[in-house]
Every structure is written in C-alpha cells, then in structure tokens.
Amino acid sequence: MFKKYVIYYRVSTKKQGESGLGLKAQKAYLYHFLKEAEVVREFTEVQSGGDFETRLVLQEALELCATEGYTLAIAKIDRLSRKTEDALHIYNRLEGRLFSCDIPNIDKxxxxxxxxxxxxxxxxxxxxxxxxxxxxxxxxxxxxxxxxxxxxxxxxxxxxxxxxxxxxxxxxxxxxxxxxxxxxxxxxxxxxxxxxxxxxxxxxxxxxxxxxxxxxxxxxxxxxxx
Structure with a gap:
C-alpha cells in the first residue's frame, strides 16, 4: 500500500525568509522529495514555532493524518516545533507517520x-x-x-x-x-x-x-x- 501524504508548511509571523526557509523554499524541498508520492492535502500556517496549543492549522493537519492514516510531511523539523517534547508528542500521535526532508529515515x-x-x-x-x-x-x-x-x-x-x-x-x-x-x-x-x-x-x-x-x-x- 502506497503512502499518502499531508503537507504542512509553516512561516513565521516575522519576515518570511528570515530563517532561509520561506514558503517557496519549503514547497521546493517537499516536492523534490515527494515528486513520486501522492499528496492529498496541503496546510499552511502563519505563526511562530512556539506554543503547540495555539497552532490550530497544525492540529487540523494532525487530526486528518490520525483519522485517515496519512503521513505528515514537512520541509524541516523546526517547522513542526522548537520543543523536543512537542515534537515527540506529535510523532507518537502519528504513530511514526512523519516525514521531514532534513532527517532521512526519521525515528524517535x-x-x-x-x-x-x-x-x-x-x-x-x-x-x-x-x-x-x-x-x-x-x-x-x-x-x-x-x-x-x-x-x-x-x-x-x-x-x-x-x-x-x-x-x-x-x-x-x-x-x-x-x-x-x-x-x-x-x-x-x-x-x-x-x-x-x-x-x-x-x-x-x-x-x-x-x-x-x-x-x-x-x-x-x-x-x-x-
């Protein structure tokens, strides 16, 4: 069974390109790595990578992945969270169905x-x-x-x-x-x-x-x- 992906983009509320990973760069990375894969939906959130509880778009993407068994795809792990505990919580909720371009073969x-x-x-x-x-x-x-x-x-x-x-x-x-x-x-x-x-x-x-x-x-x- 082929994996189906949900893409999540996050740009900061500050200057979009400040970190060197604006929206265009994230799309380029993800579509390079997922060019042969099936992407069912894309989510974009404009918010800092701080408090997980306030990131409603990310939570919507996670809910879709958890319900349908999709894999969440991100361009870089810091797009997910800056906190180790939040990242691990997300990983566990997805049962390991997480793909990040900057971490090949990701595991816990x-x-x-x-x-x-x-x-x-x-x-x-x-x-x-x-x-x-x-x-x-x-x-x-x-x-x-x-x-x-x-x-x-x-x-x-x-x-x-x-x-x-x-x-x-x-x-x-x-x-x-x-x-x-x-x-x-x-x-x-x-x-x-x-x-x-x-x-x-x-x-x-x-x-x-x-x-x-x-x-x-x-x-x-x-x-x-x-």
Missing amino acids: FTLTLFMAIADRERELISIRTKQALDAKKLEIGEWRNSTFLESARQKGQARIRQKARLNSNNRRATELIVLYKDKGLTLEVIAGKLNANGFRTSKGKLFQKTTVSRLWKRYEAEQVVL
Missing part, C-alpha cells in the same frame, strides 16, 4: 537527537550574540543611541545565524555518519546517502568520502577529549 531516536541539537544551537546563538554586543560596547564605549544598538544587534545575529546554519548542517551530517558507521557502511556509501538526502558541505558542495572521513575523525577526536 533521530528526532530526539536533532531536536536536542537545534535547542542547543539556539542557546549558543543567544550567548554569542550577547558576547559580541558586550565586546563591541567595550570597544567603542557606551552605545550612542538605541538605533545603533538595534542595528548592531541585528547584524550580529545575522552573522551568527549564518555560521550556525553551516555548523548545524555539519552536526546533523556527523550524527548520520556515526549511525551509518555503526551499521558498517563504507565512507563512499555514506557520502552517497548524505548527498541523496539533500545534505551539502559547509561550502555547498556534494559530500565525498574524504569529507565524510574528515567529519568522522573530528567526531572521534572529540570523543577522546570528552
């Missing part, structure tokens, strides 16, 4: 892992932004006006978000490399799987076995330090 373990990584990255962005602003304040003295402060804050956050996105890609790729290595896959096969699932290097290039090897060795070195 990988979902928990990726949500924890994303949560930690948000914490680090907040810390780094504060540190950057404090350093700038020491460099030029007291802030001259609130406009300058806001401009500096936005520029600092934009730079940090860009670095975080690249770092996030490497982290997720590394976690999958570890899982695939545990299954005994070769570096070349792992590189192929990463590329097939839309992963790219920090420079936007396809993964090669040398790139996979570099991330694997970095992971091993971190374990030794720990």
Whole structure:
C-alpha cells in the first residue's frame, strides 16, 4: 500500500525568509522529495514555532493524518516545533507517520537527537550574540543611541545565524555518519546517502568520502577529549 501524504508548511509571523526557509523554499524541498508520492492535502500556517496549543492549522493537519492514516510531511523539523517534547508528542500521535526532508529515515531516536541539537544551537546563538554586543560596547564605549544598538544587534545575529546554519548542517551530517558507521557502511556509501538526502558541505558542495572521513575523525577526536 502506497503512502499518502499531508503537507504542512509553516512561516513565521516575522519576515518570511528570515530563517532561509520561506514558503517557496519549503514547497521546493517537499516536492523534490515527494515528486513520486501522492499528496492529498496541503496546510499552511502563519505563526511562530512556539506554543503547540495555539497552532490550530497544525492540529487540523494532525487530526486528518490520525483519522485517515496519512503521513505528515514537512520541509524541516523546526517547522513542526522548537520543543523536543512537542515534537515527540506529535510523532507518537502519528504513530511514526512523519516525514521531514532534513532527517532521512526519521525515528524517535533521530528526532530526539536533532531536536536536542537545534535547542542547543539556539542557546549558543543567544550567548554569542550577547558576547559580541558586550565586546563591541567595550570597544567603542557606551552605545550612542538605541538605533545603533538595534542595528548592531541585528547584524550580529545575522552573522551568527549564518555560521550556525553551516555548523548545524555539519552536526546533523556527523550524527548520520556515526549511525551509518555503526551499521558498517563504507565512507563512499555514506557520502552517497548524505548527498541523496539533500545534505551539502559547509561550502555547498556534494559530500565525498574524504569529507565524510574528515567529519568522522573530528567526531572521534572529540570523543577522546570528552
């Protein structure tokens, strides 16, 4: 029996493209991965990824999936929720019928892992932004006006978000490399799987076995330090 999909898009109430994943990008990702699949309905919600209880469109999509046995499809896991407990609640309610373009072969373990990584990255962005602003304040003295402060804050956050996105890609790729290595896959096969699932290097290039090897060795070195 072929799976039938319900697509859920979410855009922020802020600037749609701020996260790099506006509505057009989400549609492009999903229709790339689901081009051979049957999509029965699409839902679009304009709301932040915070409180699950207030996201009525998502709840309607979940109800349809639960009733009809459809699979919920999203472009990126943070479109679902920013909270690990909410994401797991949704996963359990769907009985595992969840597809996310950025997490190949999703299961409860990988979902928990990726949500924890994303949560930690948000914490680090907040810390780094504060540190950057404090350093700038020491460099030029007291802030001259609130406009300058806001401009500096936005520029600092934009730079940090860009670095975080690249770092996030490497982290997720590394976690999958570890899982695939545990299954005994070769570096070349792992590189192929990463590329097939839309992963790219920090420079936007396809993964090669040398790139996979570099991330694997970095992971091993971190374990030794720990």
